[in-house]
Structure formats: C-alpha cells, structure tokens
Amino acid sequence: MKFGKEFASQMVPEWQYAYMDYNYLKILLKEIKRFKQRTNNKPLVSTPVGLKRKLTFYRAFSGLIQRHIKSPNSAGGDIEDQVILVRAMQQQQQSSVDSSDSSSSSHHHVHYQSNFLMSAEAGGEYELFYFRRLDDELNKVNKFYRDKVDEVLKEAVELNKQMDALIAFRIKAENPNIDDGVFQNFDRNVEMSRLVSDIAASTAALNASTPSRAKSTKGYMGVIEEVELSNRNDAEGYMDVIEEFLLNNGENSDGTSAIIDINEHKTTSSTVCEERPDSIKGSRPTPLQVLNRVKLNNTLETPCSTIKGILNISMNRKLSLKDLKKVEGQLKRTFIEFYQKLRLLKSYSFLNLLAFSKIMKKYDKITSRSAAKAYLNMVDDSYLGSSDEVTRLMERVEATFIKHFSNSNRRKGINILRPKAKRERHRITFFIGLLVGGTTALLLALILIIHARHILNKKGSTQYMETMFPLYSLFGFVVLHMVMYGMNIYFWRRYRVNHPFIFGFKQGTELGYREVFLLSSGLAVLAFASVLANLDMEMDLITKDFKALTELIPLGLVCLVLAITFCPFDIIYRSSRFFLLRCALHCISSPLYKVTLADFFLADQLTSQVQAFRSLEFYICYYGWGDYKLRTNNCKDNDVYKTFFYIVAVIPFWFRFLQCIRRLFEEKDPMQGYNGLKYFSIILSIVMRTAYSLNKGLVWQVLAWITSAIAGIVSTYWDIVFDWGLLQRNSKNRWLRDKLLISHKSIYFGAIILDVLLRFAWLQTVLNFEVSFLHREAMITVVASLEIIRRGIWNFFRLENEHLNNVGKYRAFKSVPLPFNCDEDEGEDE
Structure with a gap:
C-alpha cells in the first residue's frame, strides 16, 4: 500500500483536517515534475561543482535574493550548497484565564518559516509556493498538537486530584x-x-x-x-x-x-x-x-x-x-479513556513526522536537490518533533493504572489499557454463507409448495393471511431492519464514519457488519422453517381444530428470541445485547434519563417499526384469548384491541417526543422544541389514519389527509435539512453541504428523492390503493418494509452529518464524568 493511502487509513477520523495535507503537497510536487519535464525533457542534473560559486555570485548580484546568515537549524555545508534557509520566529499570544483573576498569562507560539534560495531559476515559483504550503502545514500541525497536549496535561492535573481522593x-x-x-x-x-x-x-x-x-x-x-x-x-x-x-x-x-x-x-x-x-x-x-x-x-x-x-x-x-467500588470503576474507565487520548496524540505526532519525511524525500528525488535534511531538522526541533510530554505521561498513566487498578499486574493492566483490535474470523463468513444458503433454499421450497398445492386458491388462504401472516411478518420486519443496519455499518466503515465513537460503544465490543448479517440470516432461517411447518391449513373435519402444537410455533420463536436477548450469560454478543437493552430502557423512561445520541437514534428506529409493534399486540390477542386453537381472528372486533391499536402505533413517537422535551429543558435549545412539535404532528396523523382504517367515512379521510400531509412535509424537510444537513443553498456543493464523504453528488440527490417518495408511502392507506394479486395484509407489510428501507437510508446520512460535525469541532474523545467533587477554594495553600 502506498504511503498516502496508509496515511489516510491511520488518521483519527475526527482530526483528518488537522493532519498534514499530504495529498495536496504531492499534487504540488507533480506540477514541479511536469514543469521540469516540459523544460528539459530529461531528469534534472546537478550543477557542476566548478560553476556553483559563479552561479551563486550571479544570483546575489542580480538582486533577486538576499544574502542570509547561516541558520543554526540549517544543514551543514557552505551557503552556496544550500537550497533553503529555515528559521523559527516567536509569536506571543495572550490567553485568557479565569474571569475571577484579572491577570493573564502569555504563551509563546513558534512560527516556522523556510526561505527558498533558488526562486530565480526557471520554475522556481513552483517550488517557492510548495515550501510556503509546506510551512503552513507544519505550523498548522504544530499548533494543533500543542493545543491538544495542553488539554491532556490539564486533565492529568485533575486526574491527580481524583487519585489522591481515591x-x-x-x-x-x-x-x-x-x-x-x-x-x-x-x-x-x-x-x-x-x-x-x-x-x-x-x-x-x-x-x-x-x-x-x-x-x-x-x-x-x-x-x-x-x-x-x-x-x-x-x-x-x-x-x-x-x-x-x-x-x-x-x-x-x-x-x-x-x-x-x-x-x-x-x-x-x-x-x-x-x-x-x-x-x-x-x-x-x-x-x-x-x-x-x-x-x-x-x-x-x-x-x-x-x-x-x-x-x-x-x-x-x-x-x-x-x-468505594463504584468510584474505583468510574476512575478506571476515566483512566482508560484518558490513555486512549494519549495514544491517539502519539499516533498523530508519529504519522505527521513520517509524512514530512516522506514528502521531503519525494521533493529531493524530483528536483535533485538536498533540502530534506535542513527542513527535517527544523521539523525535529519543532514542538511536534521534540516534545515528549505525551510519551512520559503515557508511562505515568500505565504505572498508575497497573498499581492501583490491576493489583500491580502489568500484563493485565496493559491488556486493559491497550485492547487488541477485533480479528476478522473466517468462520463468521462461513456461517453467513451457510445460513444465507439455507434461507434461500427455504424460501424456494416455500414458493414451490405454495404453487404445487395451489394454496392461494383455497378457501383457507384468506383466513391464513389474516391470522398467520401478521404473526410471521414480525420476523420479516426485524430481519430487514438488521440487514439495513449491517449495510449501514459496512458503508460507515468504508467512508470512515466513526460510528463506535458516536454511539458510545465500549471499545472492542461493537458489532461489525458480518456479525449483524450472521444474526439476521440465522433469524431468517428460523422464521422460514417455522412458516413451512405451518403451511398445512387443513383442520380436523370432526373437531374443527388445528393442531395446537403447530400453531404455537410462532409464539415459541418469539419466546426464543426474547430469551436470547435477555440472556445474562456471556453468549451471543452479550455486551451489544445489554447496550441495546439499556438504550431501550432509556427510551421507555425518556424524560427521566439524560438523552444521548444512541438513545434517540434507537427511538427513531422504533418509529419505523410501528407495524412490528402492532404484530406484537396481535400475538397477545391471538394467543391470550385462545383464537389460535381455531385459527380465527376476532381481535379486530374487540374494543380493547382497537384502543390499543391506536396506542401501540403512537408509543415510539411519544418516546421521541418526550426525549425532545427533555433536551429542550436541559439544553435550552429551541430546535428541540420544534423537533418535538414535528413528532407531535406525526402522532396526530397516525391517530387519524388509524381511525380512518378502522371506521372509514369521509370526515376521517379528510382529517387523515390533512394531518398526514402536514406531518409528511415537515418530517421530510427536517430529515433533509436538519438531520442530513443538505439543501444548503450557498454551500460549495450546490444544494448539498460543504463537506461530503461520498464523491458522487448524484447519490445525495437520489437519497433526497427516495426519502420523499418513501415518506409518502402512507398514501396507500388513505387512497385505498390496492393490488389485485396482493392481500391487504401483504400490502401493509410491503408499505412497512418500505419505511424500514427508508430508515436504513436515513441512518447513513444522519450519522455522516454527525461525524462531520465532530470533525469540524475535532471531537474524538468521550467525556467521562469524574466521581469526586473537590472544593478547590478550601484546598488552596494559605
């Protein structure tokens, strides 16, 4: 792999604009190379030794350059042999301190500059511009690194206080x-x-x-x-x-x-x-x-x-x-997160130093000059190259963590501080292929059996679609959502969206797209196998009963999935399951917990699973009231069921509404209030559409039209403008946004069009749009599936926008709350 690609792959995603712009400097070097080839049509050869002094005198006499005193930072040798002169200039900047103190402290920032001595030569302006940009990159990287080191040193002082208290x-x-x-x-x-x-x-x-x-x-x-x-x-x-x-x-x-x-x-x-x-x-x-x-x-x-x-x-x-144990656990997590910051800073320093070395070697090779040594000496003398605060601080953190949190066991402590990256296992890929093949085979078998038995033409087909189809469609919704999430993970990783950091996953425990596809394909195999077991729609001619054991298969599968989800043992990705359950608990208790991105992201996913919630309600009715014994569906005739048909559809949107209210009072952000109004309008539209589907009538239809149109327009605009950050009129990318991760702009416009079309898929419920070859339950399932697909598309661009916001603010670390509150006023020295 070329260094440019390796350099990009090793960057901290949120700091990508703070790294040296290696690719742009390479472009400048290519321009220099093309100019040399146009003028000479052959590689540059160095000036003969005997002519060096005469040419130098000529340049000095011409007045195009100034005579410079040899810089201590420059490479050795005569002034005539030098290509550049480097120097460091002190720049004093005032930094404000606490408002209670009227004094201010000054920090000296060093500005590095190189003077190119060969600008009088043909094409010298290209190289002069190259060194100016190189200096800009060095000063940018040096300032960013110094600022970040100052931040971690301040955090280290605070951690010192916390450890004294512990x-x-x-x-x-x-x-x-x-x-x-x-x-x-x-x-x-x-x-x-x-x-x-x-x-x-x-x-x-x-x-x-x-x-x-x-x-x-x-x-x-x-x-x-x-x-x-x-x-x-x-x-x-x-x-x-x-x-x-x-x-x-x-x-x-x-x-x-x-x-x-x-x-x-x-x-x-x-x-x-x-x-x-x-x-x-x-x-x-x-x-x-x-x-x-x-x-x-x-x-x-x-x-x-x-x-x-x-x-x-x-x-x-x-x-x-x-x-004590709780405090120790909190400080342990704080030290782990702090150590990760130090590792990222050390990696940042190393990669940039290596990039400067690589680009200067390329310059020397293209121009046949010897400027790399002088410039790299200046880089080594800079704060980026000479500071060892991060290295020494890492050693202190390691020793402190080993002593106080791993019982002086170095191997254990280092393994906690430096968790190994998850290795991709070939057996996961193998089982994915096996399960996907099984799913395909079961699906084909299902289609062939339906066709061979002419099941769709039998009298019991309508009864089957109204009873068994809603039971099994639940698994279809879940599997489809998992597949879309797996695709999201794949594309987030491809475009370097740091989703584990954004969601707050514990390092090393997040699921990859392979693991998600494995789980979804496994659930699909179980669901299709259950459907095949229930295909027999004939009942006993004497008792008029269906086999109870066969009818209990869907319920048994639901119980199995729930048992795995709540299983306390360390099997089947326990950490991810518990993370999901914790976020679900926060959604259920929305106003009582501080709202994090993972919480409201999950709540948004639930709003796309309204039909799945209604399927769960049907499970309770179908099995709780004994209808499964005769495979009849009397639920829709019950007033209690109709009431909960409204409530169940509204619940996920109500969770999201309460989260917006909590954030409004906590963050004092009026946009959260507007977002809450958006979800409230959706709740009204769902109530009206549900009332129309159950009662019919012109009045309900008009109300459903009005509320749904308002909710659809507002939600679509919010998706595209606020959640995705698109449709910015004055951006560099017309009608999109300034920064895009995907190079093809047409994908963004396509996503906008798809979001609009899929947002208004509810129109079929108001227009009574029917397809002759599809049962009403099948049509409802198709529309619900389209909403899940829309949510999958929304997920990618929503997290892309969040990632770019983090990049713009250089947010690469989680803020871990400290357990102790120290009264600093009373603790000062007398």
Whole structure:
C-alpha cells in the first residue's frame, strides 16, 4: 500500500483536517515534475561543482535574493550548497484565564518559516509556493498538537486530584479506625512491606516501559509514587526504606538508575482538594484530610437524580464506604479513556513526522536537490518533533493504572489499557454463507409448495393471511431492519464514519457488519422453517381444530428470541445485547434519563417499526384469548384491541417526543422544541389514519389527509435539512453541504428523492390503493418494509452529518464524568 493511502487509513477520523495535507503537497510536487519535464525533457542534473560559486555570485548580484546568515537549524555545508534557509520566529499570544483573576498569562507560539534560495531559476515559483504550503502545514500541525497536549496535561492535573481522593478513600475503607490522620491500631510493619512491594512493582513497570532517553516527569501524574502516610515523620521514615530498597534494586539493564524522583515527590503538593496546615508547609499533607474536602458527584444518570435536579436538591453527597467500588470503576474507565487520548496524540505526532519525511524525500528525488535534511531538522526541533510530554505521561498513566487498578499486574493492566483490535474470523463468513444458503433454499421450497398445492386458491388462504401472516411478518420486519443496519455499518466503515465513537460503544465490543448479517440470516432461517411447518391449513373435519402444537410455533420463536436477548450469560454478543437493552430502557423512561445520541437514534428506529409493534399486540390477542386453537381472528372486533391499536402505533413517537422535551429543558435549545412539535404532528396523523382504517367515512379521510400531509412535509424537510444537513443553498456543493464523504453528488440527490417518495408511502392507506394479486395484509407489510428501507437510508446520512460535525469541532474523545467533587477554594495553600 502506498504511503498516502496508509496515511489516510491511520488518521483519527475526527482530526483528518488537522493532519498534514499530504495529498495536496504531492499534487504540488507533480506540477514541479511536469514543469521540469516540459523544460528539459530529461531528469534534472546537478550543477557542476566548478560553476556553483559563479552561479551563486550571479544570483546575489542580480538582486533577486538576499544574502542570509547561516541558520543554526540549517544543514551543514557552505551557503552556496544550500537550497533553503529555515528559521523559527516567536509569536506571543495572550490567553485568557479565569474571569475571577484579572491577570493573564502569555504563551509563546513558534512560527516556522523556510526561505527558498533558488526562486530565480526557471520554475522556481513552483517550488517557492510548495515550501510556503509546506510551512503552513507544519505550523498548522504544530499548533494543533500543542493545543491538544495542553488539554491532556490539564486533565492529568485533575486526574491527580481524583487519585489522591481515591487513595485516601481506600485508606479509610481498609482502616476504619484511622481518624483525621491518626493511625490507630495500624500495623506499621505490614503497611511498610506492602508499600515497598507496590513501589517495587511500579518501578519494574517503569523499567519495562520507559525508554532510556526519557526525561524525568514534571509531576503531572504524581500518583505513581503515591504513599498513604499520615504525617511528615512517618513519610520520611518510609521514604528512607523505599529509597534504600530502590538504590539496591533499581537499576535498568543499561546501567541507568530506575529510582523514582523521591525528593521531588516530597516537596510536591498532593492535590488542590486538600488544605495544607501551617505546621507542615512544604511537606506532604495528611492524605485523609482530602476526604474532608471531597464530595461524591452524581455521575450516574438515574430517575432519582433527574427528580432531584427538577426540585433543585443538591446531588453531591458525603462519601460512604459502600461507594468505594463504584468510584474505583468510574476512575478506571476515566483512566482508560484518558490513555486512549494519549495514544491517539502519539499516533498523530508519529504519522505527521513520517509524512514530512516522506514528502521531503519525494521533493529531493524530483528536483535533485538536498533540502530534506535542513527542513527535517527544523521539523525535529519543532514542538511536534521534540516534545515528549505525551510519551512520559503515557508511562505515568500505565504505572498508575497497573498499581492501583490491576493489583500491580502489568500484563493485565496493559491488556486493559491497550485492547487488541477485533480479528476478522473466517468462520463468521462461513456461517453467513451457510445460513444465507439455507434461507434461500427455504424460501424456494416455500414458493414451490405454495404453487404445487395451489394454496392461494383455497378457501383457507384468506383466513391464513389474516391470522398467520401478521404473526410471521414480525420476523420479516426485524430481519430487514438488521440487514439495513449491517449495510449501514459496512458503508460507515468504508467512508470512515466513526460510528463506535458516536454511539458510545465500549471499545472492542461493537458489532461489525458480518456479525449483524450472521444474526439476521440465522433469524431468517428460523422464521422460514417455522412458516413451512405451518403451511398445512387443513383442520380436523370432526373437531374443527388445528393442531395446537403447530400453531404455537410462532409464539415459541418469539419466546426464543426474547430469551436470547435477555440472556445474562456471556453468549451471543452479550455486551451489544445489554447496550441495546439499556438504550431501550432509556427510551421507555425518556424524560427521566439524560438523552444521548444512541438513545434517540434507537427511538427513531422504533418509529419505523410501528407495524412490528402492532404484530406484537396481535400475538397477545391471538394467543391470550385462545383464537389460535381455531385459527380465527376476532381481535379486530374487540374494543380493547382497537384502543390499543391506536396506542401501540403512537408509543415510539411519544418516546421521541418526550426525549425532545427533555433536551429542550436541559439544553435550552429551541430546535428541540420544534423537533418535538414535528413528532407531535406525526402522532396526530397516525391517530387519524388509524381511525380512518378502522371506521372509514369521509370526515376521517379528510382529517387523515390533512394531518398526514402536514406531518409528511415537515418530517421530510427536517430529515433533509436538519438531520442530513443538505439543501444548503450557498454551500460549495450546490444544494448539498460543504463537506461530503461520498464523491458522487448524484447519490445525495437520489437519497433526497427516495426519502420523499418513501415518506409518502402512507398514501396507500388513505387512497385505498390496492393490488389485485396482493392481500391487504401483504400490502401493509410491503408499505412497512418500505419505511424500514427508508430508515436504513436515513441512518447513513444522519450519522455522516454527525461525524462531520465532530470533525469540524475535532471531537474524538468521550467525556467521562469524574466521581469526586473537590472544593478547590478550601484546598488552596494559605
């Protein structure tokens, strides 16, 4: 694979515009190459050695270039041998601080610039423009990297406070007799031996992970050498033991010292959360004093927390020992997510450095010059090439995580921090082929049996379509939706839409399109096998009964699917099943939970499964009232069934309406209110269409027409303009949007037309449109299937738009709530 493609494939999708524009620079190099070929029609040869000085003098005398002093960043050799001169200029920018502080801090940003010395030559303007763009890319990448590193360093300081609080919390939990820094009934020898073993394990972890060239850390993650001590005297005593232990044992294989900087640690404050008493200024404060300044955040969104928020009841509370495991789990997830940020930043730095190296080598090869060394020296001296904060911070995080969250087991800790990518298994592909083949064979067998027995011409065909067809169409809706979702995943991956991040899947547990196709094909085989078992429509001539066992097959299949979905054992993708169930619970309790994208995305999927919900209602009626024994359908004559026929169709849209109301009050975004009105209009249209289908009459038909037209127009406009971000009149891509992932614009216009047509598929219910060869139930199934297909198309463009919004804001990380709330005002130094 060429480097350009490899470079693009390794990018963080949300940061793609922050990377060096390698492809554009390649285009500039191709223009230089074409110019050289047009002028010389042969490769460039370097100027003879004897003519170099004379040509240089001529260029200087002509006044086209200026005489430059040799830059320390430039490559060695005479000035006449140089192609470019590089320099770094300091640019001071003021950064605002907290509004409570009137002072401001200044940061010096370095601007890198190269001067091309051969611009007087033929075609020199091409190379001059190339270096200007190259400088722009270097400054862009360097600034972005510096800003992101500053962000993670600030997060590291906050994590340090959280770890101090956790360590104090652990001491209190393990030693309940300790009170206000006084160790009562505390076995000092046991604690000392435990501490030494912990530090030794952490040191060994550092030896294995720290390069010999790494510098000492700046204390951002000081918790690696955290010691749980009560006063200065105890601290000094333990430190002497540890220092002696490390002096005797802490040597790397290359002879360098592996001792942790204990003196630095002694004078480093633990955290802003704790107050430093006058008696021990300059020493480490009592760890247990942290607990006096800490409260537990309500990071878990629950119905109770929502109600407390409405009633303005404080959700921060004092710590209790039963909260220890929950706090440890939250901080563990925070460290894992923080470590992933550091890995992405390290990858960003490495890839860009490699890209600059590749593009300069290409330049030297095309122009037969020697500019790469001087320019790459400047790149190496830049913040991107010289900063090692991320590497050192990764080492600190690894050591801290290994010590505090994996019981000093390095292999276990590293496996959690660096989860391996899911391997594509050939057996999944094999089983997909097997099940798809089985589905095809069963479908052909079904068609042949219906044709051979002339089932459609028998008297029982109408009865069968009104009873058994609604039961089995449920599985058809589910399978079709799964197939569309599998196709969505395939195209999201192809066009680098980061759907696992957008949905919030746990890394390494998200389903690929192969897994989704496997599940859908397996369910399709079971459904078609059940249909074949129920094809016999003849009843006993004496008892007039059908075989109850045969009639229970659809119910048994539904029970099997539900049992697998709720199965607590780690089989059949448990993590994904539980994620789905959690989102479904949030949908059912819409106003009581904070609405995430995964929640309202699932609610939108449910709005396209109205007919599936009505099929479930029919299951309850058909089997609950005993109609299955005679294969009769008396449900539609029952008033209770008719009432729930309305309610069931409205439920998914009601969930979505409540989610919009919750977001309106929480985010204060008026667009959520308009979106809620859209779903309310859909609810009205469904009620009117359902009333017309059950009661008929001109009045109901007119009301159904009016409400459905309003809901259809509003929903279609919202889909295209707000959900997809299209129809932007002044965009670079006329009537689309500025950024598109698919290069063929016709696909977007085709999707718009399809969305409009499929949105108005409900017209058949108002116009009484019928097809002679299709039963009414079959027609309803076809229309419901078209809505599912429309939803599948909507899914891709909705997530594409969300992904591009993340790209525009460079959002590549999940925000993980922290468990502790530190009172910083009380914790400041006196």
